[in-house]
Amino acid sequence: MTPHDIGATVLWEDPERERLMAELVALAAELADLRVELADARARLEAFTRFHDRIMAPLFAELDGVEADIAALRARHDDGPETRREAEEARRRARESAWAADAARADAEGAERPRPPVGTEARRLFRDLIRRCHPDLAEDDADRARREEFTRRVNDAYARGDTALLAELGREWRGGDGGGSWPR
Incomplete structure (x- = not known):
């Protein structure tokens, strides 16, 4: 039932209203489709991130451990404050990456995540x-x-x-x- 059917006076009706409403409905449907695609992409990214972390975190932990060992050897031969600071920083990075490797392993196994290292x-x-x-x-x-x-x-x-x-x-x-x- 329109305003004309019940005798009401209509001052002006936008001739574009129906076209704009149809466009709005189409855009809302497109937005809904894009939200579904975004949720799917996020889920795939999260799965890839878990896979990447499970594979790469232990390798980064090993690399950081080797770099910390090298820095410790340098500090033994050069007892300067900068060399000691670099060795301490390398050891901190090695602890953090070892923690990340343990956390990735725990996530993959469904176990409880370990506590982060405390400096x-x-x-x-x-x-x-x-x-x-x-x-x-x-x-x-x-x-x-x-x-x-x-x-x-x-x-x-x-x-x-x-x-x-x-x-x-x-x-x-x-x-x-x-x-x-x-x-x-």
């Missing part, structure tokens, strides 16, 4: 934070609750090996929450 800086920050914010140091129940929540955040950051977040949490603990209620 010496993350370990130092974690220990320092826990010493300062541990709930056993609380003065009252409210302080204990704040410390328990903060300790949970510190533990989560450490479990992920997130050195940057641990450093940020250290600044947060030292800086307080603006109201001065965080112990220093």
Whole structure:
């Protein structure tokens, strides 16, 4: 039933409306098809990524291990600070790529992923934070609750090996929450 059928007055009707509506319906159908294609491409990419990681991650781990051994040999012959730093960096990369290889293997086997490697800086920050914010140091129940929540955040950051977040949490603990209620 149109406005003409019930006696209503129509001031103006766009002559292009039907064509534009048909075009809109066609474009919506095309968009739906493209979304299906995108989902399929993402699924294929994810499968390829898992396959690639399962094959290549152990090879990269082996390569990084060899490079770390070479850097360690160089550091033994040249005891300069730059050479030692390069050796430490190479060893860190080797640990990370070994972790990635273990994670790829666990994904392929459907096992639980291993924890990321935790560097010496993350370990130092974690220990320092826990010493300062541990709930056993609380003065009252409210302080204990704040410390328990903060300790949970510190533990989560450490479990992920997130050195940057641990450093940020250290600044947060030292800086307080603006109201001065965080112990220093």
